[in-house]
Amino acid sequence: MHEHADLVLTGGRVHTMDAAGTVAEAVATRGGTIAAVGTAEDVAPLAGRGTRVVRLAGRAVLPGINDSHLHGVWLGAMWPALLMDRLAGTGGHAGTGGHAGTGGHEHTAPVRLAGEERVAKAILRTAGLLAPLGITGYTEPGLGPGEDGGATGCFGTSALRAYADLAERGELTARVTALMLFGELDGRSSADELAEGLRTFAPPPDVPGRFRVAGVKIFADGIPPMRTAWTERPYADGSTGALLVDGRDDADREAALRAMIDAAHAAGHQIGVHATGDRATRVVADALATAQARDGRDARHYLIHGDLLSPATLEVLARAGIGLNTQAGIPVATAPLLADALGADALRDAWPVRSALDAGVRLSLSSDAPVLTPDWRAGVAAAVTRAGLDGTVRGPEQRIAVADALRAYTVTPAWQDGAERWKGSVEPGKAADLCVLADDPLGVEPAALPSVPVEMTVLDGRVVYES
Incomplete structure (x- = not known):
């Protein structure tokens, strides 16, 4: 029976x-x-x-849909405003800058959350937005002491505590994975600060099945439209951007970034690295692969955004088992800005999701909300059509099949979470x-x-x- x-x-x-x-x-x-x-x-x-x-x-x-890169506190504080809506309203570069004009988000938006109670309310507001979208899990990519003095209050240690408390009380209607942040969101960081954070900061304990602090978020560079992505090819003014990590020059900053990745890996953490320029993605892929090769640990490291990825970099990611987490709505909205910054030739290596899949890279699609809408259906449509709201198709050769896009919102994010044995498929x-x-x-x-x-x-x- x-x-x-x-x-x-x-x-x-x-x-x-x-x-x-x-x-x-x-x-x-x-x-x-x-x-x-x-x-x-x-x-x-x-x-x-x-x-x-x-x-x-x-x-x-x-x-259940797993949005593997979504700023839950920030989304709850800003909704219904989205940063990409601001970009569309300005028709230019305003609204795309980050902290001190260097990164990929404009988190100087007019929100300010002070205290764990207000942070918790923002998280619960996001929960109310995500459940009607079929979203049962998401990754909060960057919370911790590096942002305790931040402009919005959305990314500090109070957010980690609020998530843990809500999970313990059974009030979360999604499974949440978090990455710790020891530098500024979209801004500067240093190898010394990260090392000190790894030694002294104790995140809240996991709540099995509901909340887990999995690793560390590191910012490598900015974004191409702001001429802050670290690139092989020069911008119109002859510059090539730079890493956001403290250092005297490019070589010093690269050495510091590699040291940060080595330290976080040696401490047993998963690492997600924000990297957009082709030079930044090349160096980050190599650094992650090198760190992982030292002990052979299947760390589930991944590269975030990856606006510009050469075929050689995709090969490194695939060979080392490093994931790619990107947002399909970004290319359809910002390709003209990238071409304006680096020339039309740069579009050949821009957001190459089809090439990534063909190379064997594990692809996760996400929203980066509140940069884009948290509605994964829009993300799937963008990945499959590469068409913007005006109908213009950006990079049609990089379109992927619906089934591939659905896997990138379910199965592969479960892999990113190290949880493919117990979630992500029916x-x-x-x-x-x-x-x-x-x-x-x-x-x-x-x-x-x-x-x-x-x-x-x-x-x-x-x-x-x-x-």
Whole structure:
């Protein structure tokens, strides 16, 4: 006799995202995990008196969406404002700068969160935004003592404590992974400060299944439109940008960056590095690969953004098992700015997601919200069409298939989290994190995907959103 399920979804298209790309008809959950996946007949015996049965009537089921680079506190503080909306409103470079005009975010936006209680309210506001989008997990990329004196209060140690407290109380409706930050967001850092932080800073303890501090975020350079990305080719004024790490010259700064990566790896941390210029991405890929090769640890390091990536750099990432975490909406919005800064030839190596997949790089797509909307459906559409809001296609040779884009929001982020054995796909024994859509994402026109409603979000087998 079968033990009855808590929830059965049946009569639809269940995109399991398993290694074989299996599409099933029904899924059952029990005790927070997937109990069965298969045909309606396979799953029917698990439905008992206490089971909730949802007739999908052709609707689609995906694994819960994992936005692997999303600033949860900042999003909750800023919503509904988005930085890319500001960029569109200015028609130029305003709104794209970062701390002191050096980085990729404008976190001098008019928000100021003082105190853990206000930070917690921002996190809960974000939770209320993400659950209706089918998002069951995200990575908060950079919180810690480097930003305790920051302009917004969104990125300091109080945010780490707030996440841990909310997770302990069971108030988070998404699984959150965090990276520590020992420098300024989008700004300067130093090898000495990072080493001191690694020695003295104690993050809050993990809350299993809900909140985990996985590693360290490092900023290598800025962004191309602000002429602050570190590039091989010169900008119009002859400059090539520079690393944000303290140092006397390029060689000194590069040595310091490599020392930071070595130290964080030796301390047992995962490392995510913000790098955009082709020179920065080349050096970061090599430094991560070199650090990892010293002890052979499968550290799940990854490069963030990767605006400019040469084929040789992609090969290094693939060979070393280093991930790439990027945002498909950025190229469709900012390619003209990149071309203006570095010339049209630079677009050949710009946001090469198709080339990355072909090279064997593990690709995660994310929103970087509130830079872009947290709506992953818009991210998938951008990755598949490479079309902006005006219909202009940017880099059509780098378009990817819908199935690849969905894996980049589910399976690969689970790998990035070091959690692919227990989440990221709809398979028996894995976490019952699910997203139910009104239509099949593989059956609609990609440009229309953002208008396909999310009808249910399930976390640990519990319905956290229902339309």
